[in-house]
Structures are given as structure tokens and as C-alpha cells.
Amino acid sequence: xxxxxxxGPGLVKPSETLSLICTVSGxxxxxxxxxxxxxxxxxxxxxxxxxxxxxxxYYNPSLKSRLTISVDTxxxxxSLNLSSVTAADTAVYYCARRSCYLCGHDFWGQGTLVTVxx
Amino acid sequence: QSALTQPASxxxxxxxxxxxxxxxxxxxxxxxxxxxxxxHHPGKAxxxxxxxxxxxxxxxxxxxxxxxxxxxASLTISGLQAEDEADYYCSSYTSSSTWVFGGGTKLTVL
Numbered sequence: 001x002x003x004x005x006x007x008g009p010g011l012v013k014p015s016e017t018l019s020l021i022c023t024v025s026g027x028x029x030x031x032x033x034x035x036x037x038x039x040x041x042x043x044x045x046x047x048x049x050x051x052x053x054x055x056x057x058y059y060n061p062s063l064k065s066r067l068t069i070s071v072d073t074x075x076x077x078x079s080l081n082l083s084s085v086t087a088a089d090t091a092v093y094y095c096a097r098r099s100c101y102l103c104g105h106d107f108w109g110q111g112t113l114v115t116v117x118x
Numbered sequence: 119q120s121a122l123t124q125p126a127s128x129x130x131x132x133x134x135x136x137x138x139x140x141x142x143x144x145x146x147x148x149x150x151x152x153x154x155x156x157x158h159h160p161g162k163a164x165x166x167x168x169x170x171x172x173x174x175x176x177x178x179x180x181x182x183x184x185x186x187x188x189x190x191a192s193l194t195i196s197g198l199q200a201e202d203e204a205d206y207y208c209s210s211y212t213s214s215s216t217w218v219f220g221g222g223t224k225l226t227v228l
Contacts, residue, residue, distance in 0.1 A: 037164075037219075044121065044222035045156070045164070045207050060216060061119065094163065102211055104154035104169035111163065 002027040004095050004109035012089075012116050018082040022095030022109060025076065029053055033098035034071060034078045035105065038091035046091075050098065051078055058101070085116045122147065122208055122220035129226040135196040138223045140208030141189055146218055148189035152211035155184055155193045158222075159204045167206075168193060195225070203227040 008020035022034065035050035049059040051069045059067050063082065071078040082089060092113050096105035123141040130136040140147065140155075147153055155168040166175050168184035171191060181196045191210070195202055208220040 045158075045209075045219040047209070047217040047219055050217075058215060061214065096164075102152045104166045104175075104209070105156075105164070106166050106169075106175060108163035108165075 002097070002107050004097065004107060006093060006095050006109045006112040008112065008114070010113060010115060012085055012114060013118050014086055014116055015084055018080070018085050018089060018114055018116070020080045020093055020095075020112065020114070021077050022079070023075075023077050024097075029071065029073050029076045029078065033101050033103075035096050035098060036069065036080045037094045037096060037105070039094070039111075040088070040091040048080065048082075048093075050101065052101070087116050090114065090116045119146075119212055119214065119216060119218045122210060122218055124206075124208060124220040124223045126221070127224045127226065129228055130195075130198045131228045132198050132200065134198050135194060136198060136225065138193045138195075138206050138208075138225070140191040140193070140210075140220045142191075142210055142218070143189055145213040146210040147186065147191050147208075149213060150211045151186075153184070153186060153191040154209045155182075155191075156207045156209065157202075157204045158207060164207070198227055200227050 003025045030053045036048040066083045068081040092111040094111045095109045097107040156164040158164040171186045172184040
């Protein structure tokens with residue numbers, strides 16, 4: 001059974017870079033699209049961005065200037081880097097899979113809470 | 119891109135049917151057949167319930183159905199059960215080749 005697991009620091013200081021890794025197990029990362037979604041406390045889901053296993057990326061325009069998503073198929077991992085964070089970036093961050101870019105996210109990680117605070 | 123508009127909450131009794139709306143624009147919901155719905159129990163991973171407006175992934179109950187008219191998509195849950203109580207989110211592809219979620223709807227089973 002496919003499993004996605006987010007990992008990374010739970011606390012990041014303002015103005016620093018938030019870095020998360022999603023490890024894919026029980027399946028291959030090739031031929032799929034991999035993405036990040038977040039949910040700030042008490043708010044709804046927000047699409048952050050998506051990457052194809054070959055490296056093509058699609059970013060939320062509101063985050064694009066601070067965002068980098070990359071993939072390492074040899075490790076079955078993909079990562080999120082969000083720079084110059086503020087308290088508004090505090091959220092539960094989920095990684096998820098799409099079978100195609102126009103498909104829904106069919107597998108999700110459990111999510112990891114990242115708090116931005118000094 | 120602005121979030122799609124969903125009612126903050128809906129409720130229904132066991133056995134009843136409810137419908138959750140998701141309103142966007144011609145640049146997202148109205149322009150494409152790529153609307154998805156997710157069920158989210160707090161503290162758990164969201165679950166894909168509907169994709170491509172009305173398609174159900176394998177394993178999802180046929181009590182869940184999706185539709186679309188103009189700029190508004192809808193999720194209908196028939197034969198409400200206690201386990202259906204959760205937050206529900208719609209998501210749509212956009213003309214900018216990006217994705218946008220709705221604000222979410224809290225379903226309460228009375």
C-alpha cells in the first residue's frame with residue numbers, strides 16, 4: 001500500500017526558510033505528479049504546488065516568488081522549500097499524489113504542523 | 119486566484135440527503151470538467167471522494183455523487199450516516215494551469 005510521510009522541523013523562525021520532505025513508500029515516484037497542500041489553523045486547504053517526476057513544476061501564484069519544489073526519484077522523495085516565512089505560513093502541511101495533473105489527489109500524507117515563531 | 123465559495127456549514131439527519139455547493143467562475147469551475155471533492159476528518163489525511171466533477175474513485179460509496187451547472191459544482195450525499203460527519207472541500211483546475219480549493223464546509227449529522 002502506498003504511503004506518504006512528511007518530515008521536517010516543526011518550528012521555523014520568521015524570515016527563515018521552511019523545508020519539508022515527503023518520502024514515498026510502497027510504490028514508485030515515477031510517472032506521477034506530487035504536490036503540497038497546507039491548512040492554516042482554523043482555515044481551509046490551500047494548494048501550494050505540484051511537481052511531475054521529471055521535474056516540471058506548477059506553483060500557486062501567491063507563493064511562487066518564495067517557493068521551490070523539487071523531486072529526487074532515486075530516493076523516492078520530493079521536497080518543499082518556502083523562503084522568508086511569516087506567521088501566516090503556520091499550517092499543517094500535507095504532501096499528496098496525483099495520477100495526472102488534471103486528476104484529484106488520490107493519496108495523502110498524514111500532515112505535519114509547522115509553526116513560524118521566534 | 120480566489121478561493122471557491124462553499125457554505126460554512128450544512129447539517130442533516132441520518133438517512134437524509136444533503137448537497138454542498140461550490141461556486142467559482144468561468145475561469146475555474148465553469149470552464150473545466152476538473153472539479154474534485156475531498157472529505158477531511160480533522161487530524162486525518164483528506165480523502166478524495168469525487169474527481170472530474172462526477173467520477174468516484176474505487177472504494178468510495180455510491181452515496182456520494184457530484185454534478186456541475188455553470189459556475190457551481192455540487193456534492194450530494196444520500197442516506198446520511200454518522201461517519202459522514204466531516205469537513206468537505208471542493209477543488210478546481212483554473213485557466214492559469216493552477217488549482218484552487220474552496221473554503222470548506224462542515225457537515226454535521228444530527
